[in-house]
Amino acid sequence: SNDGRLSVTVAALESIQITPAEVSLAKGTGQQYTAVGFYSDDTSRELTREVSWRSRDTSIATISVVGLAVGVGVGNSTIRAVKDGVVSNDGMLTIVVEDISFHLNVTPKNTFIPFVGGRQKFKAELVYNDGRIEDVTSSVIWQSSATDVAVIDQAGIATSVSLLENATRIQAILKSNTNIWAETLLHVSKSRPISISINIVDGTQVLNVGEQQKYILIGIFDIVGGRFFDLSYSAEWISSDTSVIQMIGPVARAIGSGKATITVRYQDERENTLQLTVR
Incomplete structure (x- = not known):
């Protein structure tokens, strides 16, 4: 027969898809991106470690050669991947201030005072997950579970009133959010x-x-x-x-x-x- 010419070429990269397409991070945390390439022969292949990663605003977020983005500022940046002149879709990355959580703490813990007239001053503190401590003694509602054992005023000073050895729970409830509270035990000693x-x-x-x-x-x-x-x-x-x-x-x-x-x-x-x- 006549000759039939057959040319075999490497499939051409037509598009790159990166994920996630949109994500929000706390400042100081990271996000791993993944890149997948789609070729002219209808195949696809992961290219995460083969593409060049870019962050539009490096003062907001940086990204490593393996696609790990880290929030270094607060704001928005666009993440892209590039290979062989093909540019990926945009990945929208938002960096926010870290959500600061805290818990309420009452001190001292499990203390005791002498019967009738013994006093103990309590303190309420907000302990934040970044190590800060805020004195909120005057911003809580103080309560004693057994007022026949000891009473407590709104300055956090408990006074024993019992002639018998007993205990009461001292509770502090945050005024701005009554769902947040903490407590400790106060024991009244029968001996002075x-x-x-x-x-x-x-x-x-x-x-x-x-x-x-x-x-x-x-x-x-x-x-x-x-x-x-x-x-x-x-x-x-x-x-x-x-x-x-x-x-x-x-x-x-x-x-x-x-x-x-x-x-x-x-x-x-x-x-x-x-x-x-x-x-």
Whole structure:
């Protein structure tokens, strides 16, 4: 027969599809993109690691050679993939400020006071997931579950009224959102301490930035031969410089380099200090 000429060529890349086509991220988080190429012979193939990735605004989002986009600013950017002169569809990427969550915390935890007239001051704090702590003692509704055991005023000061050893739940409810609340137990002791000696034990005085250290406060109650109680959560802990040390109850959190004095106070009567260094 006559000759029939047959030419075999590589299928041409006709289009590129990237996914996701639209996504929203919190600043500082990432999103993996995928690229698929469609060819002239009706086949398709993943090209994620073969294309050149581009972000229209690199001050909003950057993207790596393997298609991992990271939000570095707040706003919008367009993500594209390019190979052999073929440009993909646009991927719309929106970067937003991270949603800051928090929980309500009441301190001190599981404390006790002497019967009739004993007082304990409570504090309500919003603890954020980025480490910030906001004092909201005056922004909550304070309640005692057993007012025949102890009452609490709206400054967070509880006063025992019982002659018997008992307990009540102290609850703080956020005024701006009554669905957010926290509580702790307040025990009323049937014995009144004669004397209290405060010592800070079991804790280093040098921390590295980012470390935490719990301190234990021991009260010596001279009642029938002497008894020892852990007053760590019954006392008030104060840092002289919260940019260096932040106190969450008896737990010291090292925030920045420097020195801070930690003051621990029990029942507004006894106090002691501890010098901490953060390096």
